[in-house]
Amino acid sequence: MDKKTSTKFIVSFMAALVAISLVLAWVMSRNYLKDSSKERKRIAELIKSIxxxxxxxxxxxGQRAYTQFCMRCHGAEGKGSASAPPLVGSPALAAKNEVLIKVLLHGMRGKIERGGRTYDMVMPGFKMIPANDLAHVANYIRNKFSQNKAVVTHKNVLEVQLKSVERNKAWTPEELGLTSKE
Ligand code: HEC
Structure with a gap:
């Protein structure tokens, strides 16, 4: 191959690569949109039916779900551990329902100061747990560890789920307004 032919070859090869990736990106985004619109419909129907x-x-x-999913990090008495902040006195429990539900659904990641300690870790999300169980666990921790006794309902959880259907990563404390110290 002379120089001109090989340059031509490289250029067409690159163009083909770009074209293939564009097609792949298009197909993937279409699947993604289809999935999230199906999920949105499913949740909207549930909301209507309850x-x-x-x-x-x-x-x-609430206690059963707490023991199964939360206790290993936050402790039976909500005092936290080296790897998770205390829930006793947590601003996430004092916050409005939507904030608490968002933490439970998608988790949280970023620097916070609680009880005189700095945490900069990751809490996993629990959107795979049925929405009514998430409501029960939210009420359980509020009742046990917080002064805020406002009730979180099944519908509250579904509504936040619907609003954040495309969310696929943990919230930052900034996004939730939870940066302030306890
Ligand atoms: C793998 C450990 C782990 C598990 C399991 C876990 N968490 Fe967490 N949780 C964390 C960590 C770590 C943070 C703080 C993340 C950060 O540093 O930004 C956190 C943060 C929180 C917060 C916000 C606290 C604050 O003051 O801002 C709440 C509320 C909470 N978790 C509740 C729960 C509940 C309820 C469950 C069970 C459904 C649960 N967590 C399961 C590790 C965990």
Whole structure:
């Protein structure tokens, strides 16, 4: 191959690569949009079908979910550990329902100061847990570890889920307004 032919070859090869990646990106984004619109429809239908008046916080279900999913990091008494902040006195429990639900659904990552210690870790999200169980666990931790006794309902959780259907990473404390010290 002379120099001109090989330059031509390289240029067409690069162009082909760019074209292939564009097509791939297009296909992937279409699948992604289809998935999230299906999920949005599913949640919207659930919201319509539930009767909010029927929801009563269930301490036992809340405790069961807490023991299963949260205790290993936050401790049975919500005092936290080297790898997770205390829930006792947490501003996330004092915050409005939406903030607490967002933490439970998608987790949290970033620097916070709680109880005189600095944490800069990752909490995983729990959107795979049924929404009503997330509501029970939210009520359980508020009742046990916080002065804020406002009830989180099944519907509250679904509504936040619907709003944040495309969220696929943990929230930062800044996004949630949780940077302030305890
Ligand atoms: C793998 C350990 C781990 C598990 C399991 C876990 N968390 Fe967390 N959680 C953390 C960490 C770490 C943070 C702080 C993240 C940071 O540093 O930004 C946190 C933050 C929080 C906050 C915000 C605290 C604040 O003061 O801002 C709440 C509320 C919370 N978790 C509740 C829960 C609940 C409820 C569960 C169970 C459904 C749970 N966590 C499960 C590690 C965990």
């Amino acid at each position: 009767d909010e008046g029927q929801f009563t916080p269930d301490v036992n279900r």
